[in-house]
Amino acid sequence: MVSIKDVAKHAGTSFKTVSRVINNDPAVREETRDKVLRSIEALNYRPNSAARMMRNQKSGVIGFISDDVVTRPYAGELLLGAQEVASEHDKVLMVVNMEHDRRHRQQALDMLLERRVEGLVLATYYHREVEVPAELLSVPSVLVNCYSHRVQLPTFVPDDERAGYEATRLLVERGHRRIGLISLHPEVTAAKLRLSGYRRALEEGGLAFDSELVVRGEDVFGKEPAAYSVETALAQLMALSSRPTALVCGKDEFAMQAYFLLLRYGIRVGQEMALTSFDNQRLIAPNLSPGLTTMALPHLEMGRAAMRHLLGGETDNSTRLIPMPPIVRESHRVDR
């Protein structure tokens, strides 16, 4: 590889002068600079960042540790948002997978720390509590889409309570008084928060909470055969003496299934049933007819906000609730 000395020789200067040129030091005569630049061009020279790093004692690298973020639909936007902001600050991301295997995880962390990352982002593909490796405390770190009760770190999570409230309010406003909720697994963070938003909206609308209207739409992950499904949930709701006229679905996948399953009861979403949901999966929500009104997961925004915080040198460890904007389409537009 061609080094700064090769360039110096080619340009007939000292290598120090070359260093000045590549670092845009103004104290170089125009003529000298041009000569050096031509040599750089001619030799196709690129400064070795490892050498620079050693002298400067900084790597310009941010570690991005995540579970399946990149493969889950749209969760990759966490990465994209983080990358965008990092790039504005002339930082690059080193992306590693959080392996479940403890040894692998340790290796990945060691690798990042040996590369002297200037910061660490820990991100998950769904909103949940995480076990924070102690190493995160040795460099500036942030938590994205996840949180910890044991460690104090800046935390960026979706405002699921508010989203639950908004998803329900859209239906209350239309005059619905029997609003079903097909819930995610009840132990999931988002499920709890959204349920409490749902209750708040009911209360605000002067409606009593009826536990019969809250049904579970999914099983423990991967359990077969499933004891809980959208199908069983809907069956339960449809068996009520006073059926719901509106439905809040725990995620767009639930909503999609509900569109189909409700047809069995002769019920069309957007006609006999108002419906809202969460996620805004672009693969689903706009392709349903009628289009699905849903609260968007703010992946891009969380990624950006977290990286801005990290690179902005802020020190405050609080939790930021990132809004989940309602994406209003047609499915909730049924008046009662």
Added chain:
Amino acid sequence: MVSIKDVAKHAGTSFKTVSRVINNDPAVREETRDKVLRSIEALNYRPNSAARMMRNQKSGVIGFISDDVVTRPYAGELLLGAQEVASEHDKVLMVVNMEHDRRHRQQALDMLLERRVEGLVLATYYHREVEVPAELLSVPSVLVNCYSHRVQLPTFVPDDERAGYEATRLLVERGHRRIGLISLHPEVTAAKLRLSGYRRALEEGGLAFDSELVVRGEDVFGKEPAAYSVETALAQLMALSSRPTALVCGKDEFAMQAYFLLLRYGIRVGQEMALTSFDNQRLIAPNLSPGLTTMALPHLEMGRAAMRHLLGGETDNSTRLIPMPPIVRESHRVDR
């Protein structure tokens, strides 16, 4: 930061001995090694990879350049597959976005080359031709999910022709003689290849190609209002004097829309209409009822294969067609 010398001082050896220990040089007395290891532990020492890189003249980094791979549903598996294999080889990925902006792209490339990446992966989220930056030729590089006619590089792309053939054959086998094709934008690589697979399957089944049965389901990206849509495509097919009894959809999103739109004609997929598709979007295909039979995009496999090739030190520049396995569910099971 604590360096090798601090460890040596703490352990009472020369720093050279410390270097031996961290590099697992067997020629160190057990006792000395233990002493050093304890000091490393005590000081929480981590070797500086920049310094190592400088001496070793290799970075252990592979650059992963892509367009929107991480945000497109499941295309992120390209990254995951690549990462998996890289990690087995003790390499890490540096992920950068291919900006449309020429200057940004150049910056990203420069950055990667300054970091002395040992290889480069260029990946796209859909199968298409790319303009390959000249810099890719200066280090071992591979193309994933994309190709170039101007540059010879190892190339890993989905076998779309074969997939088109399989998707059609599943329907021919069931006795269908009028098989519609709702095509992607006809200029798209996958559309052309799949069309030729469709024709091959018809021919093999002794069926004449009828251009009336091939309709376009999408417009140029982002064009509003759309001149072509699944709705218009279906309308065209349903207006034919001899309607199709089976449908090959250009992607799962088309299929999903078709499920809904066909209801307007009183036609249920899996009853009066057999249907196959491409992609295997896990968000869509299993959630439709009946479940969608579709040819899976082999993202994970392409990512793995490409990285194996890159790190395996192979030199052959040919193109590998990665199979798109048929994911057989219910939608095609309609006999004629």
Added chain:
DNA sequence: CTGAAAGCGCTTACAG
């Protein structure tokens, strides 16, 4: 405006 020296934190031969 330009250059010679020292050093960042390691590893690679070479001695002993």
Added chain:
DNA sequence: CTGAAAGCGCTTACAG
């Protein structure tokens, strides 16, 4: 089995 020297490719003071 252990150590002293040289050097990887840069930048940071310090001279001139």
